[in-house]
Structures are given as C-alpha cells and as structure tokens.
Amino acid sequence: MQIPLSKMSCGSCGVVARLGIQGQDAKRLIELGIIPGVKICMLRTAPLGDPLLIELRGYRLSIRKKTAELIVMEV
Secondary structure (H helix, E strand, O other): OEEEHHHOOOOOEEEEEEEOOOHHHHHHHHHOOOOOOOEEEEEEEOOOOOOEEEEEOOEEEEEOHHHHOOEEEEO
C-alpha cells in the first residue's frame, strides 16, 4: 500500500517508493538521503502537526508536513 509520508502514524516505518517533487526541492531531499528504496520511520509530530520527526540511515531529521506529503511511501 502506498501513502504519503505525512499520513504515516507515529512509530510506523516504510520504504520510499518515489518522490513526487521536482527541481531544487527534490535535489535537497536526495542530498539528505531520501531516495527510493530507503527505509524511513516516523518518530513523532509536533503538537500542531508540523514539522514531522523522521529517522533514516541512522540519523533523525525534521521536515515540513508540506514536503512530507510529496514523499510516497510503501508500507
């Protein structure tokens, strides 16, 4: 099942299926290691839902919900 990263519940993990983004934003995500095939775990969300704290490749990263909506996950 494929869902946006922003819709994953806290504590769940999945694999990046594809990035639904182009240009500089896509380049930035790739530089951070968010590429298809990478396992990402959703750790928590801020009280108002933005930003999201995720873990990938052994480090934690905080990203905007707007950006997370463009990352399609296979769960």
